[in-house]
Amino acid sequence: MSEEMNLETQNEYNEGDRVTGKVTKIEDKSVTVEITGAPFDGVIPISELSSLHIEKASDAVSEGDELELIITKVEEENFVLSKRKVDAEDAWDSLEEKFNNKETIETEVKDVVKGGLVVDLGVRGFIPASLVEDYFVESFDDYKGRTMTFKIVEMDKEKNRLILSHRAVVQEEKEAKKDEVLENLQEGQVIEGTVQRLASFGAFVDIGGVDGLVHISQLSHEHVEKVSDVLKEGETVSVKVLSVDRDSERISLSIKETLPGPWEGIEERAPKGAVLEGTVKRIVSYGAFVELFPGVEGLVHISRIAHEHIGTPDEVLEEGQQVTVKVLDVNPEEERLSLSIKDLIEKEDETSFADYEMTEDSQGFSISDVIGDQLKKFTE
Secondary structure, three states: OHHHHHHHHHHHOOOEEEEEEEEEOOOEEEEEEEEOOOOOOEEHOOOOOOOOOOOOOHHHHOOOOOOEEEEEEEEEEEEEEEHHHHHHHHHHHHHHHHHHHEEEEEEEEEEEOOOEEEOOOOOOOEEEEHHHHOOOOOOOOHOOOOOOEEEEEEEOOOOOOEEEEEEEHHHHHHHHHHHHHHHHHHOOOEEEEEEEEEEEEEEEEEEEEEEEEEEHHHHHOOOOOHHHHHOOOOOOEEEEEEEEOOOOOOEEOOOOOOOOOOOOHHHHHOOOOOOOEEEEEEEOOEEOOOEEEEEEEEEEEEEOOOOOOOOOOOHHOOOOOOEEEEEEEEEOOOOEEEEEEEHHHOOOOOOHHHOOOOOOOOOOOOHHHHHHHHHHHHHH
């Protein structure tokens, strides 16, 4: 072929033309390709093989691969080609369509860089660290090679800028799951949940994508001073749904309602005639309430506190005092216990007149002397 014919053939290929080339040789920093119908081969520099940084050309292509390429420069008996530009041109059209339709993209994380993750979508896509998950991630080292789903949040073809988000996908999935849970949730249901966080007034429990509140009063049958005394974050608990407000997405839950009631089996735990230890919880004008078990209180009527007459219970009892009581009556239906302290205290024997013997040495006691002594004793 003459030099004139070579030039004529060469001129058929211009910068910007798309051509098909077959990889015939791979070196560390370049790839040689045979272009169909061209008088000579072309070269793809390593920088034009991929939108991402690669160390060796063999990381991007293999011998025998057929590639769509763009001629970036026509040199004497050589073409400089780019695979990266073809990939980018094809990618932008597809990406723009996905962006407008709010579609998701599933792809492999190619690299972890300072500040986030990198993917190859024909163009370099970047996922900032704040858009990877909906929670804080200490290290992204194990994300490389992981296949993840993303949404495009920003794109600019002229600046070759493509920003993606996995967090947006996660949040959308959670919202969809939340709507489903709210739709199917019914009052009275007993379900399992995970304690998400504690507050002074209760605990928030995740019941499948949506949080419900267990008020502190619904944690236990016993009085709870601090939520952290009975729950910890991450703990799995059974809860009963008390109410669901779908408009405001507010759910009231109870742990207490899933637990055996404090009065359950009370006839076995506190049978009539049993002697038990308890704590004085409240003192009222007509008696004192004594707690025998958590959530179980019984009444010691003022008449059952002492043998002697007392005006008010606080004359002999005080709140927090430990006392021994006898069970007089059990009413599990009405959750009532009648108790007595007096029945466990021996009544002091009254001194009989016969105890005072009339002897000559005594010089004779009169009836008034004896009564006087008795009155003094009772007064004391």
